[in-house]
Amino acid sequence: MEWTVHQLAQRAGISGRTLRHxxxxxxxxxxxxxSNGYRYYGRDAVARLQRILLLRETGMPLQDIATVLDTPVTPELEIEALAGHLEFLARERFALDRRINAVEHTLSMRRQGREPRMDVMLEGFNDRYETEVVxxxxxxxxxxxxxxxxxxxFRQQKDxxxxxxxxxARWREIHEEGHDIDSPVAQEHAAVHLEWFKEIPGTPTHTGDTAKSVDMIRGLAAQYESNPDFHIAFGTKEAAAFAANALRLHVRTLESLPRE
Incomplete structure:
Protein backbone atom coordinates (compact mmCIF):
# COMPACT_ATOMS: atom_id res chain seq x y z
CA MET A 1 0.00 0.00 0.00
CA GLU A 2 1.25 3.46 -0.87
CA TRP A 3 0.12 6.93 0.11
CA THR A 4 0.46 10.21 -1.71
CA VAL A 5 1.64 13.34 0.11
CA HIS A 6 -1.95 14.44 0.62
CA GLN A 7 -3.09 11.04 1.90
CA LEU A 8 -0.17 10.54 4.29
CA ALA A 9 -0.31 14.10 5.60
CA GLN A 10 -4.01 13.70 6.31
CA ARG A 11 -3.47 10.46 8.22
CA ALA A 12 -0.46 11.78 10.16
CA GLY A 13 -2.11 15.06 11.10
CA ILE A 14 0.55 17.23 9.47
CA SER A 15 0.64 19.41 6.38
CA GLY A 16 1.74 18.38 2.92
CA ARG A 17 4.25 21.21 3.06
CA THR A 18 5.86 19.54 6.10
CA LEU A 19 6.25 16.25 4.21
CA ARG A 20 7.76 18.02 1.22
CA HIS A 21 10.14 19.87 3.53
CA SER A 35 5.81 9.77 -13.73
CA ASN A 36 3.24 12.37 -12.75
CA GLY A 37 5.72 13.85 -10.21
CA TYR A 38 3.74 12.63 -7.22
CA ARG A 39 5.59 11.32 -4.19
CA TYR A 40 4.49 7.90 -2.96
CA TYR A 41 5.20 6.61 0.55
CA GLY A 42 5.17 2.93 1.54
CA ARG A 43 5.28 1.09 4.87
CA ASP A 44 8.97 1.82 5.63
CA ALA A 45 8.52 5.53 5.02
CA VAL A 46 5.41 5.59 7.18
CA ALA A 47 7.27 3.81 10.02
CA ARG A 48 10.10 6.35 9.75
CA LEU A 49 7.60 9.22 9.77
CA GLN A 50 6.07 7.85 12.95
CA ARG A 51 9.46 7.98 14.70
CA ILE A 52 10.15 11.45 13.33
CA LEU A 53 6.88 12.73 14.75
CA LEU A 54 7.50 11.08 18.14
CA LEU A 55 10.95 12.65 18.42
CA ARG A 56 9.67 15.98 17.15
CA GLU A 57 7.18 16.00 20.05
CA THR A 58 10.16 16.17 22.44
CA GLY A 59 11.32 19.37 20.75
CA MET A 60 14.42 17.71 19.32
CA PRO A 61 15.84 19.62 16.29
CA LEU A 62 15.28 17.95 12.92
CA GLN A 63 19.02 17.67 12.31
CA ASP A 64 19.41 15.63 15.51
CA ILE A 65 16.41 13.48 14.57
CA ALA A 66 18.07 12.70 11.25
CA THR A 67 21.29 11.69 13.03
CA VAL A 68 19.39 9.39 15.38
CA LEU A 69 17.41 7.70 12.60
CA ASP A 70 20.30 7.34 10.15
CA THR A 71 22.73 5.69 12.55
CA PRO A 72 22.78 1.86 12.65
CA VAL A 73 22.99 1.68 16.45
CA THR A 74 19.69 3.48 16.79
CA PRO A 75 18.52 2.61 20.34
CA GLU A 76 21.75 3.66 22.07
CA LEU A 77 22.11 6.84 20.04
CA GLU A 78 18.48 7.73 20.56
CA ILE A 79 18.89 7.41 24.33
CA GLU A 80 22.00 9.60 24.23
CA ALA A 81 20.29 12.18 22.05
CA LEU A 82 17.20 12.28 24.26
CA ALA A 83 19.33 12.65 27.39
CA GLY A 84 21.23 15.53 25.81
CA HIS A 85 18.00 17.16 24.71
CA LEU A 86 16.57 16.77 28.22
CA GLU A 87 19.56 18.69 29.63
CA PHE A 88 18.96 21.43 27.06
CA LEU A 89 15.29 21.67 28.02
CA ALA A 90 16.21 21.83 31.72
CA ARG A 91 18.51 24.78 31.02
CA GLU A 92 15.77 26.45 29.01
CA ARG A 93 13.29 25.92 31.86
CA PHE A 94 15.81 27.38 34.32
CA ALA A 95 16.22 30.49 32.15
CA LEU A 96 12.45 30.78 31.73
CA ASP A 97 11.90 30.52 35.49
CA ARG A 98 14.35 33.39 35.99
CA ARG A 99 12.40 35.54 33.55
CA ILE A 100 9.13 34.60 35.27
CA ASN A 101 10.58 35.67 38.63
CA ALA A 102 11.69 38.97 37.10
CA VAL A 103 8.20 39.63 35.71
CA GLU A 104 6.59 38.68 39.03
CA HIS A 105 8.88 41.12 40.83
CA THR A 106 8.18 43.92 38.36
CA LEU A 107 4.44 43.26 38.52
CA SER A 108 4.46 43.21 42.32
CA MET A 109 6.39 46.50 42.49
CA ARG A 110 4.09 48.18 39.96
CA ARG A 111 0.98 47.11 41.83
CA GLN A 112 2.43 48.70 44.95
CA GLY A 113 3.21 51.89 43.04
CA ARG A 114 6.93 51.30 43.46
CA GLU A 115 9.82 51.13 41.02
CA PRO A 116 11.26 47.67 40.30
CA ARG A 117 14.78 47.27 41.64
CA MET A 118 17.60 45.46 39.88
CA ASP A 119 18.95 44.06 43.14
CA VAL A 120 19.31 40.67 44.74
CA MET A 121 15.69 39.88 43.95
CA LEU A 122 16.50 39.74 40.25
CA GLU A 123 20.07 38.57 40.47
CA GLY A 124 20.94 35.08 41.53
CA PHE A 125 21.87 34.41 45.12
CA ASN A 126 25.50 34.93 44.17
CA ASP A 127 25.46 36.03 40.51
CA ARG A 128 27.74 38.98 41.14
CA TYR A 129 30.34 36.67 42.76
CA GLU A 130 30.18 33.97 40.09
CA THR A 131 33.83 34.16 39.05
CA GLU A 132 35.10 34.08 42.62
CA VAL A 133 32.78 31.24 43.66
CA VAL A 134 33.72 29.12 40.64
CA PHE A 154 9.54 36.06 44.43
CA ARG A 155 7.77 35.79 47.79
CA GLN A 156 10.15 33.04 48.92
CA GLN A 157 13.13 35.16 47.85
CA LYS A 158 11.69 38.11 49.75
CA ASP A 159 11.12 36.03 52.89
CA ALA A 169 20.73 43.12 62.33
CA ARG A 170 21.04 40.82 65.36
CA TRP A 171 24.83 41.14 65.14
CA ARG A 172 24.52 44.88 65.46
CA GLU A 173 22.24 44.49 68.50
CA ILE A 174 24.68 42.12 70.20
CA HIS A 175 27.56 44.50 69.52
CA GLU A 176 25.67 47.55 70.79
CA GLU A 177 24.59 45.66 73.92
CA GLY A 178 28.27 45.47 74.85
CA HIS A 179 28.86 41.73 74.56
CA ASP A 180 32.34 40.38 73.83
CA ILE A 181 33.00 38.14 70.82
CA ASP A 182 33.58 35.16 73.14
CA SER A 183 30.38 35.75 75.15
CA PRO A 184 27.68 33.04 75.11
CA VAL A 185 25.30 35.41 73.29
CA ALA A 186 27.79 36.16 70.49
CA GLN A 187 28.89 32.56 70.09
CA GLU A 188 25.31 31.29 70.07
CA HIS A 189 24.51 33.70 67.26
CA ALA A 190 27.66 32.63 65.42
CA ALA A 191 26.28 29.07 65.55
CA VAL A 192 22.97 30.34 64.17
CA HIS A 193 24.87 32.10 61.40
CA LEU A 194 26.60 28.85 60.41
CA GLU A 195 23.30 26.95 60.44
CA TRP A 196 21.93 29.60 58.09
CA PHE A 197 24.81 28.92 55.68
CA LYS A 198 24.01 25.21 55.78
CA GLU A 199 20.67 25.90 54.12
CA ILE A 200 22.42 27.03 50.93
CA PRO A 201 23.25 24.20 48.48
CA GLY A 202 26.74 24.37 47.03
CA THR A 203 28.37 25.78 50.15
CA PRO A 204 30.91 23.65 52.08
CA THR A 205 28.72 24.05 55.18
CA HIS A 206 25.82 22.45 53.30
CA THR A 207 27.90 19.45 52.25
CA GLY A 208 29.57 19.12 55.65
CA ASP A 209 33.13 19.72 54.42
CA THR A 210 34.75 20.99 57.63
CA ALA A 211 38.04 22.19 56.14
CA LYS A 212 36.39 24.13 53.33
CA SER A 213 33.74 25.46 55.71
CA VAL A 214 36.45 27.02 57.87
CA ASP A 215 38.07 28.56 54.80
CA MET A 216 34.73 29.89 53.58
CA ILE A 217 33.80 31.49 56.91
CA ARG A 218 37.22 33.12 57.21
CA GLY A 219 36.93 34.44 53.67
CA LEU A 220 33.49 35.86 54.39
CA ALA A 221 34.71 37.37 57.65
CA ALA A 222 37.35 39.26 55.69
CA GLN A 223 34.64 40.48 53.31
CA TYR A 224 32.46 41.60 56.24
CA GLU A 225 35.32 43.76 57.49
CA SER A 226 36.54 45.22 54.21
CA ASN A 227 33.50 45.48 51.92
CA PRO A 228 31.41 48.68 52.43
CA ASP A 229 28.32 46.83 51.15
CA PHE A 230 28.50 44.57 54.19
CA HIS A 231 28.98 47.55 56.51
CA ILE A 232 25.63 48.81 55.26
CA ALA A 233 24.05 45.37 55.57
CA PHE A 234 25.20 44.98 59.19
CA GLY A 235 24.19 48.53 60.03
CA THR A 236 27.66 49.79 60.95
CA LYS A 237 31.27 49.03 60.09
CA GLU A 238 31.90 48.18 63.73
CA ALA A 239 29.07 45.64 63.83
CA ALA A 240 30.42 43.97 60.70
CA ALA A 241 33.90 43.71 62.23
CA PHE A 242 32.41 42.37 65.48
CA ALA A 243 30.54 39.64 63.58
CA ALA A 244 33.66 38.79 61.59
CA ASN A 245 35.77 38.30 64.71
CA ALA A 246 33.05 36.34 66.51
CA LEU A 247 32.75 34.00 63.52
CA ARG A 248 36.53 33.55 63.33
CA LEU A 249 36.55 32.57 66.98
CA HIS A 250 33.63 30.21 66.49
CA VAL A 251 35.18 28.29 63.57
CA ARG A 252 38.29 27.53 65.62
CA THR A 253 36.17 24.88 67.28
CA LEU A 254 35.49 23.33 63.86
CA GLU A 255 39.21 22.91 63.21
CA SER A 256 39.44 20.40 66.03
CA LEU A 257 36.93 18.20 64.24
CA PRO A 258 38.06 15.52 61.74
CA ARG A 259 38.54 17.03 58.29
CA GLU A 260 37.19 15.43 55.16
Missing part, protein backbone atom coordinates in the same frame (compact mmCIF):
# COMPACT_ATOMS: atom_id res chain seq x y z
CA UNK A 22 11.22 16.59 5.14
CA UNK A 23 11.95 15.27 1.65
CA UNK A 24 13.93 18.38 0.66
CA UNK A 25 16.22 18.14 3.70
CA UNK A 26 16.69 14.39 3.32
CA UNK A 27 14.85 13.46 6.50
CA UNK A 28 12.08 11.43 4.87
CA UNK A 29 12.45 10.09 1.35
CA UNK A 30 9.38 8.84 -0.53
CA UNK A 31 9.53 5.24 -1.72
CA UNK A 32 9.21 6.44 -5.27
CA UNK A 33 8.23 9.41 -7.40
CA UNK A 34 5.69 8.63 -10.10
CA UNK A 135 37.43 29.70 41.22
CA UNK A 136 37.21 28.84 44.92
CA UNK A 137 34.62 26.06 45.03
CA UNK A 138 34.00 24.98 41.43
CA UNK A 139 31.23 25.34 38.87
CA UNK A 140 28.98 22.78 40.58
CA UNK A 141 28.96 24.79 43.81
CA UNK A 142 27.92 27.96 42.00
CA UNK A 143 25.26 26.23 39.91
CA UNK A 144 23.77 24.48 42.96
CA UNK A 145 23.32 27.66 45.00
CA UNK A 146 22.27 29.71 41.97
CA UNK A 147 19.62 27.21 40.92
CA UNK A 148 18.38 26.93 44.51
CA UNK A 149 17.86 30.70 44.55
CA UNK A 150 16.17 31.01 41.15
CA UNK A 151 13.82 28.12 41.86
CA UNK A 152 12.30 30.20 44.67
CA UNK A 153 9.24 32.31 43.96
CA UNK A 160 14.61 34.59 52.74
CA UNK A 161 16.10 38.06 52.26
CA UNK A 162 14.16 39.27 55.32
CA UNK A 163 15.63 36.44 57.39
CA UNK A 164 19.11 37.35 56.18
CA UNK A 165 18.57 40.99 57.12
CA UNK A 166 17.37 39.96 60.59
CA UNK A 167 20.41 37.73 61.04
CA UNK A 168 22.78 40.62 60.32
Missing amino acids: YHQIGLLEPDRIG ERWGREAFDASNQWWHEKS WKARADALL
Whole structure:
Protein backbone atom coordinates (compact mmCIF):
# COMPACT_ATOMS: atom_id res chain seq x y z
CA MET A 1 0.00 0.00 0.00
CA GLU A 2 1.25 3.46 -0.87
CA TRP A 3 0.12 6.93 0.11
CA THR A 4 0.46 10.21 -1.71
CA VAL A 5 1.64 13.34 0.11
CA HIS A 6 -1.95 14.44 0.62
CA GLN A 7 -3.09 11.04 1.90
CA LEU A 8 -0.17 10.54 4.29
CA ALA A 9 -0.31 14.10 5.60
CA GLN A 10 -4.01 13.70 6.31
CA ARG A 11 -3.47 10.46 8.22
CA ALA A 12 -0.46 11.78 10.16
CA GLY A 13 -2.11 15.06 11.10
CA ILE A 14 0.55 17.23 9.47
CA SER A 15 0.64 19.41 6.38
CA GLY A 16 1.74 18.38 2.92
CA ARG A 17 4.25 21.21 3.06
CA THR A 18 5.86 19.54 6.10
CA LEU A 19 6.25 16.25 4.21
CA ARG A 20 7.76 18.02 1.22
CA HIS A 21 10.14 19.87 3.53
CA TYR A 22 11.22 16.59 5.14
CA HIS A 23 11.95 15.27 1.65
CA GLN A 24 13.93 18.38 0.66
CA ILE A 25 16.22 18.14 3.70
CA GLY A 26 16.69 14.39 3.32
CA LEU A 27 14.85 13.46 6.50
CA LEU A 28 12.08 11.43 4.87
CA GLU A 29 12.45 10.09 1.35
CA PRO A 30 9.38 8.84 -0.53
CA ASP A 31 9.53 5.24 -1.72
CA ARG A 32 9.21 6.44 -5.27
CA ILE A 33 8.23 9.41 -7.40
CA GLY A 34 5.69 8.63 -10.10
CA SER A 35 5.81 9.77 -13.73
CA ASN A 36 3.24 12.37 -12.75
CA GLY A 37 5.72 13.85 -10.21
CA TYR A 38 3.74 12.63 -7.22
CA ARG A 39 5.59 11.32 -4.19
CA TYR A 40 4.49 7.90 -2.96
CA TYR A 41 5.20 6.61 0.55
CA GLY A 42 5.17 2.93 1.54
CA ARG A 43 5.28 1.09 4.87
CA ASP A 44 8.97 1.82 5.63
CA ALA A 45 8.52 5.53 5.02
CA VAL A 46 5.41 5.59 7.18
CA ALA A 47 7.27 3.81 10.02
CA ARG A 48 10.10 6.35 9.75
CA LEU A 49 7.60 9.22 9.77
CA GLN A 50 6.07 7.85 12.95
CA ARG A 51 9.46 7.98 14.70
CA ILE A 52 10.15 11.45 13.33
CA LEU A 53 6.88 12.73 14.75
CA LEU A 54 7.50 11.08 18.14
CA LEU A 55 10.95 12.65 18.42
CA ARG A 56 9.67 15.98 17.15
CA GLU A 57 7.18 16.00 20.05
CA THR A 58 10.16 16.17 22.44
CA GLY A 59 11.32 19.37 20.75
CA MET A 60 14.42 17.71 19.32
CA PRO A 61 15.84 19.62 16.29
CA LEU A 62 15.28 17.95 12.92
CA GLN A 63 19.02 17.67 12.31
CA ASP A 64 19.41 15.63 15.51
CA ILE A 65 16.41 13.48 14.57
CA ALA A 66 18.07 12.70 11.25
CA THR A 67 21.29 11.69 13.03
CA VAL A 68 19.39 9.39 15.38
CA LEU A 69 17.41 7.70 12.60
CA ASP A 70 20.30 7.34 10.15
CA THR A 71 22.73 5.69 12.55
CA PRO A 72 22.78 1.86 12.65
CA VAL A 73 22.99 1.68 16.45
CA THR A 74 19.69 3.48 16.79
CA PRO A 75 18.52 2.61 20.34
CA GLU A 76 21.75 3.66 22.07
CA LEU A 77 22.11 6.84 20.04
CA GLU A 78 18.48 7.73 20.56
CA ILE A 79 18.89 7.41 24.33
CA GLU A 80 22.00 9.60 24.23
CA ALA A 81 20.29 12.18 22.05
CA LEU A 82 17.20 12.28 24.26
CA ALA A 83 19.33 12.65 27.39
CA GLY A 84 21.23 15.53 25.81
CA HIS A 85 18.00 17.16 24.71
CA LEU A 86 16.57 16.77 28.22
CA GLU A 87 19.56 18.69 29.63
CA PHE A 88 18.96 21.43 27.06
CA LEU A 89 15.29 21.67 28.02
CA ALA A 90 16.21 21.83 31.72
CA ARG A 91 18.51 24.78 31.02
CA GLU A 92 15.77 26.45 29.01
CA ARG A 93 13.29 25.92 31.86
CA PHE A 94 15.81 27.38 34.32
CA ALA A 95 16.22 30.49 32.15
CA LEU A 96 12.45 30.78 31.73
CA ASP A 97 11.90 30.52 35.49
CA ARG A 98 14.35 33.39 35.99
CA ARG A 99 12.40 35.54 33.55
CA ILE A 100 9.13 34.60 35.27
CA ASN A 101 10.58 35.67 38.63
CA ALA A 102 11.69 38.97 37.10
CA VAL A 103 8.20 39.63 35.71
CA GLU A 104 6.59 38.68 39.03
CA HIS A 105 8.88 41.12 40.83
CA THR A 106 8.18 43.92 38.36
CA LEU A 107 4.44 43.26 38.52
CA SER A 108 4.46 43.21 42.32
CA MET A 109 6.39 46.50 42.49
CA ARG A 110 4.09 48.18 39.96
CA ARG A 111 0.98 47.11 41.83
CA GLN A 112 2.43 48.70 44.95
CA GLY A 113 3.21 51.89 43.04
CA ARG A 114 6.93 51.30 43.46
CA GLU A 115 9.82 51.13 41.02
CA PRO A 116 11.26 47.67 40.30
CA ARG A 117 14.78 47.27 41.64
CA MET A 118 17.60 45.46 39.88
CA ASP A 119 18.95 44.06 43.14
CA VAL A 120 19.31 40.67 44.74
CA MET A 121 15.69 39.88 43.95
CA LEU A 122 16.50 39.74 40.25
CA GLU A 123 20.07 38.57 40.47
CA GLY A 124 20.94 35.08 41.53
CA PHE A 125 21.87 34.41 45.12
CA ASN A 126 25.50 34.93 44.17
CA ASP A 127 25.46 36.03 40.51
CA ARG A 128 27.74 38.98 41.14
CA TYR A 129 30.34 36.67 42.76
CA GLU A 130 30.18 33.97 40.09
CA THR A 131 33.83 34.16 39.05
CA GLU A 132 35.10 34.08 42.62
CA VAL A 133 32.78 31.24 43.66
CA VAL A 134 33.72 29.12 40.64
CA GLU A 135 37.43 29.70 41.22
CA ARG A 136 37.21 28.84 44.92
CA TRP A 137 34.62 26.06 45.03
CA GLY A 138 34.00 24.98 41.43
CA ARG A 139 31.23 25.34 38.87
CA GLU A 140 28.98 22.78 40.58
CA ALA A 141 28.96 24.79 43.81
CA PHE A 142 27.92 27.96 42.00
CA ASP A 143 25.26 26.23 39.91
CA ALA A 144 23.77 24.48 42.96
CA SER A 145 23.32 27.66 45.00
CA ASN A 146 22.27 29.71 41.97
CA GLN A 147 19.62 27.21 40.92
CA TRP A 148 18.38 26.93 44.51
CA TRP A 149 17.86 30.70 44.55
CA HIS A 150 16.17 31.01 41.15
CA GLU A 151 13.82 28.12 41.86
CA LYS A 152 12.30 30.20 44.67
CA SER A 153 9.24 32.31 43.96
CA PHE A 154 9.54 36.06 44.43
CA ARG A 155 7.77 35.79 47.79
CA GLN A 156 10.15 33.04 48.92
CA GLN A 157 13.13 35.16 47.85
CA LYS A 158 11.69 38.11 49.75
CA ASP A 159 11.12 36.03 52.89
CA TRP A 160 14.61 34.59 52.74
CA LYS A 161 16.10 38.06 52.26
CA ALA A 162 14.16 39.27 55.32
CA ARG A 163 15.63 36.44 57.39
CA ALA A 164 19.11 37.35 56.18
CA ASP A 165 18.57 40.99 57.12
CA ALA A 166 17.37 39.96 60.59
CA LEU A 167 20.41 37.73 61.04
CA LEU A 168 22.78 40.62 60.32
CA ALA A 169 20.73 43.12 62.33
CA ARG A 170 21.04 40.82 65.36
CA TRP A 171 24.83 41.14 65.14
CA ARG A 172 24.52 44.88 65.46
CA GLU A 173 22.24 44.49 68.50
CA ILE A 174 24.68 42.12 70.20
CA HIS A 175 27.56 44.50 69.52
CA GLU A 176 25.67 47.55 70.79
CA GLU A 177 24.59 45.66 73.92
CA GLY A 178 28.27 45.47 74.85
CA HIS A 179 28.86 41.73 74.56
CA ASP A 180 32.34 40.38 73.83
CA ILE A 181 33.00 38.14 70.82
CA ASP A 182 33.58 35.16 73.14
CA SER A 183 30.38 35.75 75.15
CA PRO A 184 27.68 33.04 75.11
CA VAL A 185 25.30 35.41 73.29
CA ALA A 186 27.79 36.16 70.49
CA GLN A 187 28.89 32.56 70.09
CA GLU A 188 25.31 31.29 70.07
CA HIS A 189 24.51 33.70 67.26
CA ALA A 190 27.66 32.63 65.42
CA ALA A 191 26.28 29.07 65.55
CA VAL A 192 22.97 30.34 64.17
CA HIS A 193 24.87 32.10 61.40
CA LEU A 194 26.60 28.85 60.41
CA GLU A 195 23.30 26.95 60.44
CA TRP A 196 21.93 29.60 58.09
CA PHE A 197 24.81 28.92 55.68
CA LYS A 198 24.01 25.21 55.78
CA GLU A 199 20.67 25.90 54.12
CA ILE A 200 22.42 27.03 50.93
CA PRO A 201 23.25 24.20 48.48
CA GLY A 202 26.74 24.37 47.03
CA THR A 203 28.37 25.78 50.15
CA PRO A 204 30.91 23.65 52.08
CA THR A 205 28.72 24.05 55.18
CA HIS A 206 25.82 22.45 53.30
CA THR A 207 27.90 19.45 52.25
CA GLY A 208 29.57 19.12 55.65
CA ASP A 209 33.13 19.72 54.42
CA THR A 210 34.75 20.99 57.63
CA ALA A 211 38.04 22.19 56.14
CA LYS A 212 36.39 24.13 53.33
CA SER A 213 33.74 25.46 55.71
CA VAL A 214 36.45 27.02 57.87
CA ASP A 215 38.07 28.56 54.80
CA MET A 216 34.73 29.89 53.58
CA ILE A 217 33.80 31.49 56.91
CA ARG A 218 37.22 33.12 57.21
CA GLY A 219 36.93 34.44 53.67
CA LEU A 220 33.49 35.86 54.39
CA ALA A 221 34.71 37.37 57.65
CA ALA A 222 37.35 39.26 55.69
CA GLN A 223 34.64 40.48 53.31
CA TYR A 224 32.46 41.60 56.24
CA GLU A 225 35.32 43.76 57.49
CA SER A 226 36.54 45.22 54.21
CA ASN A 227 33.50 45.48 51.92
CA PRO A 228 31.41 48.68 52.43
CA ASP A 229 28.32 46.83 51.15
CA PHE A 230 28.50 44.57 54.19
CA HIS A 231 28.98 47.55 56.51
CA ILE A 232 25.63 48.81 55.26
CA ALA A 233 24.05 45.37 55.57
CA PHE A 234 25.20 44.98 59.19
CA GLY A 235 24.19 48.53 60.03
CA THR A 236 27.66 49.79 60.95
CA LYS A 237 31.27 49.03 60.09
CA GLU A 238 31.90 48.18 63.73
CA ALA A 239 29.07 45.64 63.83
CA ALA A 240 30.42 43.97 60.70
CA ALA A 241 33.90 43.71 62.23
CA PHE A 242 32.41 42.37 65.48
CA ALA A 243 30.54 39.64 63.58
CA ALA A 244 33.66 38.79 61.59
CA ASN A 245 35.77 38.30 64.71
CA ALA A 246 33.05 36.34 66.51
CA LEU A 247 32.75 34.00 63.52
CA ARG A 248 36.53 33.55 63.33
CA LEU A 249 36.55 32.57 66.98
CA HIS A 250 33.63 30.21 66.49
CA VAL A 251 35.18 28.29 63.57
CA ARG A 252 38.29 27.53 65.62
CA THR A 253 36.17 24.88 67.28
CA LEU A 254 35.49 23.33 63.86
CA GLU A 255 39.21 22.91 63.21
CA SER A 256 39.44 20.40 66.03
CA LEU A 257 36.93 18.20 64.24
CA PRO A 258 38.06 15.52 61.74
CA ARG A 259 38.54 17.03 58.29
CA GLU A 260 37.19 15.43 55.16
